[in-house]
Amino acid sequence: MGDHWMTLKRHIAGASLLILLMAGLLVLPACGREKNAADKTEAAERVPETSAADESEVTERFGDETPAGSGGQTAPAPEDAEENAGDAAQMAADSEREPQAENALKPVAAEPEDDDLVRVRDYIPDILVDLKYATEDNFTGQIIYDFKDAYLRYGTVKRLQYVEDVMKEQGLTLKIWDAFRPLWAQQALWDAYPDTTYVSNPEERGYTSHNFGNTVDITVVREDGTEIPMPTGFDDFSLRADRDYDDCTEEEAENAWMLDQTMSDAGFEGYWGEWWHYQDIDEYPGEDLEGAVLQ
Numbered sequence: 001m002g003d004h005w006m007t008l009k010r011h012i013a014g015a016s017l018l019i020l021l022m023a024g025l026l027v028l029p030a031c032g033r034e035k036n037a038a039d040k041t042e043a044a045e046r047v048p049e050t051s052a053a054d055e056s057e058v059t060e061r062f063g064d065e066t067p068a069g070s071g072g073q074t075a076p077a078p079e080d081a082e083e084n085a086g087d088a089a090q091m092a093a094d095s096e097r098e099p100q101a102e103n104a105l106k107p108v109a110a111e112p113e114d115d116d117l118v119r120v121r122d123y124i125p126d127i128l129v130d131l132k133y134a135t136e137d138n139f140t141g142q143i144i145y146d147f148k149d150a151y152l153r154y155g156t157v158k159r160l161q162y163v164e165d166v167m168k169e170q171g172l173t174l175k176i177w178d179a180f181r182p183l184w185a186q187q188a189l190w191d192a193y194p195d196t197t198y199v200s201n202p203e204e205r206g207y208t209s210h211n212f213g214n215t216v217d218i219t220v221v222r223e224d225g226t227e228i229p230m231p232t233g234f235d236d237f238s239l240r241a242d243r244d245y246d247d248c249t250e251e252e253a254e255n256a257w258m259l260d261q262t263m264s265d266a267g268f269e270g271y272w273g274e275w276w277h278y279q280d281i282d283e284y285p286g287e288d289l290e291g292a293v294l295q
């Protein structure tokens with residue numbers, strides 16, 4: 001009897017222990033679920049709620065598109081896509097119809113340097129040119145050179161442009177009788193008329209002012225080309241050609257003085273013995289241009 005009772009107590013104790021272990025296994029998952037629910041609730045409380053004002057700000061900044069960094073992409077509305085395609089087609093059509101500007105493919109010519117020898121009428125189109133030494137109408141009675149246009153240093157041309165502008169305001173213009181003269185042309189003058197009173201001997205004196213390309217023999221004419229009264233004509237080697245103007249009419253003196261003053265203002269110096277002769281105050285080297293083709 002005693003042994004049977006002890007065995008029964010051991011069975012009861014083992015069953016109780018088994019029941020307690022099984023109860024513990026059931027309680028642990030429930031505790032985990034309760035803890036996870038509590039953690040989620042706490043996390044939700046930490047996340048700030050998006051207010052209506054915040055949503056309005058986002059809309060104002062980005063419109064209907066998804067803000068950058070959100071991971072979303074917003075496709076343009078169908079009507080916007082159609083409008084953009086129409087604009088692109090119109091621009092392409094306009095490009096085909098509109099001609100390109102005339103100078104779009106033309107290189108821009110660089111401005112010459114001051115010491116470049118240039119054709120005067122390329123820069124002063126209204127100036128008149130009557131090169132006396134290209135004809136027989138000069139003191140030698142011979143054609144000295146065969147080119148028909150006047151050439152000067154570009155720096156000298158710019159000074160001459162000022163004089164031309166002043167004359168145009170008075171209904172007048174300039175006429176060139178002689179400008180750049182190559183050294184070989186000076187030699188031709190000497191060969192035709194070897195008189196040191198009027199012609200410089202290049203073998204003795206070398207370059208003269210006309211060989212520098214900064215000297216011009218010039219007069220003033222009306223816009224129709226008729227000359228205004230001056231003390232003498234070109235290459236008059238009398239005393240009336242000098243600059244005292246005492247032996248000419250008042251009108252001739254006033255016209256010669258007007259030319260002299262304007263040329264001086266532009267940066268030219270006159271030669272006392274010839275009212276028509278002016279040299280740029282800027283100096284340049286002499287030029288021969290032997291074999292060069294001038295027009």
